């Protein structure tokens with residue numbers, strides 16, 4: 001895979017920018033283009049660019065970390081990793097799917113909201129996913145919901161896709177409810193999302209779910225997700241646990257959380 005793109009981070013320090021507003025320039029055929037970190041459509045269209053920025057340069061380790069804590073959680077039970085039927089929400093170009101497949105899983109179903117993610121996964125990792133859906137889970141229709149349910153997933157993962165305007169609370173809950181009860185759940189989240197001073201809908205939802213009757217937490221681990229473009233460590237929590245029951249439709253409203 002081509003990973004030798006000519007990229008440049010901005011000259012000025014980017015401390016004032018939110019994580020999703022950070023940008024870089026790419027030189028292509030004598031022209032320069034500015035791309036923000038959250039312009040996933042543009043990044044995925046350039047083969048190897050996502051890997052070069054986030055994995056080679058910024059040293060992201062999250063797919064491996066979330067996979068390993070999921071493995072450790074499952075080791076505390078009678079279940080086996082290789083029997084997992086995984087729903088990968090915010091699957092992107094397949095980095096998490098690849099990490100899971102290294103351990104061996106039974107089925108891997110990808111979901112993302114932009115077609116460029118699926119195109120890139122099929123281009124760069126053909127055959128990795130058993131199926132890959134482009135869906136907005138906040139507007140999932142009954143037919144697609146039934147089709148997704150027919151995969152009988154017993155695990156849901158979501159990596160580097162929660163918060164910062166990515167997957168909203170309602171979509172997370174729809175995915176959570178799609179997996180079987182007693183299914184496994186593993187995701188990562190920026191460390192400030194656990195800070196009770198963070199009153200955003202997403203942070204509140206994660207705190208409410210993680211410490212609720214709907215989920216048993218097996219492992220929470222703080223780790224360095226990646227570096228910022230200034231070389232500073234960005235710490236996240238990796239969380240793995242087991243679903244206990246579906247989250248009811250009125251859950252978010254009952255907690256005063258705005259449904260996006």
Ligand SMILES: C[S@@+](CC[C@H](N)C(=O)[O-])C[C@H]1O[C@@H](n2cnc3c(N)ncnc32)[C@H](O)[C@@H]1O
Pocket residue numbers: 040062063089090091092093094095096111112113114117135136137158159160161165166167168171
């Ligand atoms: C930083 S990428 C992470 C991709 C992959 N999980 C990984 O670890 O490399 C975030 C992904 O979440 C997807 N995403 C954002 N909002 C979403 C939503 N509402 N539903 C599904 N996917 C979403 C983006 O399109 C993008 O592919």
